[in-house]
Amino acid sequence: MGQEDAQAQRLRAITVIRRVRDRIDREYAEPLDVEALARGAHLSAGHLSREFRRVYGESPYAYLMTRRIERAMTLLRRGDLSVTEVCFAVGFSSLGTFSTRFTELVGVAPSAYRRDHSRAAAGIPPCLAKHVTRPVRSRETRTG
Known part of the structure; x- marks a missing residue:
């Protein structure tokens, strides 16, 4: 059951990161920064940046730019x-x-x-x- 829990946790993390990406896509013209995006996702800025890069291959800032x-x-x-x-x-x-x-x-x-x-x-x-x-x-x- 531990493996299923780990898989469910990974899927939840990807869902959170996808929501951050969707927010960037919607609000690109707003004053966004990694800290604000992280707060909105209830993550630390460092964790958001690492996970975003892992999922999308670039930092949230690079994606926003x-x-x-x-x-x-x-x-x-x-x-x-x-x-x-x-x-x-x-x-x-x-x-x-x-x-x-x-x-x-x-x-x-x-x-x-x-x-x-x-x-x-x-x-x-x-x-x-x-x-x-x-x-x-x-x-x-x-x-x-």
């Missing part, structure tokens, strides 16, 4: 908002931090992306556009 940048990419492609407006719309409080993170994940500055990629996904179904335009960290694209 990716969600914000994905949304920023969509808004920048639309072309009707300035880079500053997009920065605040996706939850960043600093244009410098937004520009740095955007450039790290996408490979170009937000202003260049806006200029060069507006209408890049025109005619592509949104579900496919999201997949095709998802930011990829530079370390994920390295080979060997």
Whole structure:
């Protein structure tokens, strides 16, 4: 019976971590940090970070940044908002931090992306556009 209890405990832990991920997906534009996410899940920040990384392969902070940048990419492609407006719309409080993170994940500055990629996904179904335009960290694209 001990093995069944351990399995049930692992499943409960995964469910809690999935709820944290779902919260990030819903509230990415809100002022979220690992401590707030951990409090909401009744976990310590360290435990949340370890479990989140174990389940999803990245930290909750990295996942949040990716969600914000994905949304920023969509808004920048639309072309009707300035880079500053997009920065605040996706939850960043600093244009410098937004520009740095955007450039790290996408490979170009937000202003260049806006200029060069507006209408890049025109005619592509949104579900496919999201997949095709998802930011990829530079370390994920390295080979060997």
